[in-house]
Amino acid sequence: MAKGSRYAEIANVLATEIADQSAGTQIASEHEIAARFGVSRAAARAAVQELEGRLLVRRVRGAGTFVNRRIDYVLSQRKAPSLHQTVREAGGEPRTVVRDVRRTALPADVAARLERPEGSEAHLLVRQSYIDGMLNGWAQEWIPSDLLPELDAAVHAVESLDSILRQVCRVDPVRAWCRVSYSLPGPEVAAGLETAHNRPVWLIESLSRDRETGTALMCSNTWSRPDCTRLIVELDGPWK
Amino acid sequence: MAKGSRYAEIANVLATEIADQSAGTQIASEHEIAARFGVSRAAARAAVQELEGRLLVRRVRGAGTFVNRRIDYVLSQRKAPSLHQTVREAGGEPRTVVRDVRRTALPADVAARLERPEGSEAHLLVRQSYIDGMLNGWAQEWIPSDLLPELDAAVHAVESLDSILRQVCRVDPVRAWCRVSYSLPGPEVAAGLETAHNRPVWLIESLSRDRETGTALMCSNTWSRPDCTRLIVELDGPWK
DNA sequence: GAGCATTTGTCCGTATGTATT
DNA sequence: CAATACATACGGACAAATGCT
Numbered sequence: 001m002a003k004g005s006r007y008a009e010i011a012n013v014l015a016t017e018i019a020d021q022s023a024g025t026q027i028a029s030e031h032e033i034a035a036r037f038g039v040s041r042a043a044a045r046a047a048v049q050e051l052e053g054r055l056l057v058r059r060v061r062g063a064g065t066f067v068n069r070r071i072d073y074v075l076s077q078r079k080a081p082s083l084h085q086t087v088r089e090a091g092g093e094p095r096t097v098v099r100d101v102r103r104t105a106l107p108a109d110v111a112a113r114l115e116r117p118e119g120s121e122a123h124l125l126v127r128q129s130y131i132d133g134m135l136n137g138w139a140q141e142w143i144p145s146d147l148l149p150e151l152d153a154a155v156h157a158v159e160s161l162d163s164i165l166r167q168v169c170r171v172d173p174v175r176a177w178c179r180v181s182y183s184l185p186g187p188e189v190a191a192g193l194e195t196a197h198n199r200p201v202w203l204i205e206s207l208s209r210d211r212e213t214g215t216a217l218m219c220s221n222t223w224s225r226p227d228c229t230r231l232i233v234e235l236d237g238p239w240k
Numbered sequence: 241m242a243k244g245s246r247y248a249e250i251a252n253v254l255a256t257e258i259a260d261q262s263a264g265t266q267i268a269s270e271h272e273i274a275a276r277f278g279v280s281r282a283a284a285r286a287a288v289q290e291l292e293g294r295l296l297v298r299r300v301r302g303a304g305t306f307v308n309r310r311i312d313y314v315l316s317q318r319k320a321p322s323l324h325q326t327v328r329e330a331g332g333e334p335r336t337v338v339r340d341v342r343r344t345a346l347p348a349d350v351a352a353r354l355e356r357p358e359g360s361e362a363h364l365l366v367r368q369s370y371i372d373g374m375l376n377g378w379a380q381e382w383i384p385s386d387l388l389p390e391l392d393a394a395v396h397a398v399e400s401l402d403s404i405l406r407q408v409c410r411v412d413p414v415r416a417w418c419r420v421s422y423s424l425p426g427p428e429v430a431a432g433l434e435t436a437h438n439r440p441v442w443l444i445e446s447l448s449r450d451r452e453t454g455t456a457l458m459c460s461n462t463w464s465r466p467d468c469t470r471l472i473v474e475l476d477g478p479w480k
Numbered sequence: 481g482a483g484c485a486t487t488t489g490t491c492c493g494t495a496t497g498t499a500t501t
Numbered sequence: 502c503a504a505t506a507c508a509t510a511c512g513g514a515c516a517a518a519t520g521c522t
Binding site: 029030031045048059060061062063064065 | 486488
């Protein structure tokens with residue numbers, strides 16, 4: 001495993017030590033690790049970088065390196081829990097901040113999913129989600145304007161657009177389609193996720209329809225950092 | 241984007257150049273990059289490592305750094321194409337090598353999925369899959385022995401256990417369940433995938449049943465390298 | 481707000497090891 | 502065997518962000 005590579009050896013030692021520590025705990029600095037194992041700072045640094053690659057730690061310049069824990073987020077058709085609920089059940093503290101609310105023309109792909117003409121008007125909600133104070137996700141949500149002419153400031157208080165749709169539009173939104181992929185974010189998304197390095201992130205695209213009429217109601221793109229959540233997707237048969 | 245960081249700047253330059261080159265092309269060595277941009281080899285190396293992190297290149301010690309391309313592998317309930325087919329459609333050359341065939345006792349989780357008693361006997365097939373000669377995946381497949389008493393050497397010739405089940409057992413296997421996750425492989429799997437660094441990989445767990453009777457027929461765990469395939473999972477409604 | 485120590489981020493130059501060709 | 506190329510390592514330096522005084 002760690003054949004001839006001192007830094008990998010050190011990384012393994014640190015990894016087992018980290019396993020017993022709780023999330024958020026600060027680990028030894030690179031200087032301390034270097035001194036402890038009798039190596040240069042470069043080697044110690046390589047070991048910590050290895051741990052970062054394994055998503056075991058999170059590094060903050062000027063502050064230190066901290067133990068990281070991911071929470072499992074299971075997407076399945078049998079149950080579609082909100083991320084808020086999942087985080088709370090895992091003992092974490094979820095928070096959502098609305099970054100922007102505006103009216104825009106629907107981009108082509110989103111318009112197609114919402115079965116609206118391309119360029120037709122919609123409300124766009126941009127939100128960031130946090131888990132235990134750490135940035136986790138960045139989401140865009142669209143609702144066609146013909147469904148909901150006005151979108152007041154109350155959106156800042158609600159957890160998702162779901163409640164707005166239920167209360168104001170009197171519809172019963174259910175998730176109708178969902179696509180999960182893992183790839184590099186564009187510049188805007190990378191900025192929203194504060195991923196300094198261009199690392200791959202999760203992308204969950206989803207569509208909600210009205211349970212009764214089948215009308216496409218809402219569409220969302222959610223990017224989330226893989227060092228925060230461990231995404232698991234379950235598919236049930238039968239296959240066609 | 242590349243503010244203050246020379247290596248990131250270099251990485252971006254190289255990334256755009258790479259975009260125009262075909263898969264497998266060898267890029268400049270670290271020495272050449274260092275000379276070209278007037279930086280030390282460490283900085284050049286950091287740039288190439290950045291590209292590796294973006295899955296844009298693949299590095300081989302002693303040989304060089306080569307342009308990498310991923311193929312999209314879409315998992316959905318509407319269509320469940322084999323990886324072989326997907327690769328060929330993308331213009332790649334798929335290959336599968338049987339690494340091991342043996343009888344074993346079913347592990348607890350697999351036994352539960354196959355609806356067999358824990359520890360009951362099964363055939364275990366271990367295979368590696370390649371795309372254009374590069375190692376892509378490592379798979380374990382189980383068939384309960386009560387379904388198929390004998391498993392002859394013919395398995396080396398077939399593409400999957402699917403054909404064996406159809407021809408020998410006279411059943412009609414359809415995928416009944418599937419779970420996709422992304423996490424660190426265990427030591428055995430890491431060795432099978434030749435992932436020197438402990439990097440996360442895809443894990444696809446799946447179960448096949450007989451179309452008619454619903455009997456659980458086959459169970460598989462497939463790990464695959466994220467630098468080879470870009471996995472996309474589609475979920476269709478309705479949600480419960 | 482200013483100053484300071486700590487910590488990670490980046491970079492230099494050099495050297496040696498190891499796998500491939 | 503030799504040349505090439507990546508892997509690891511050393512020690513030093515400065516920059517940038519953080520947290521505390």
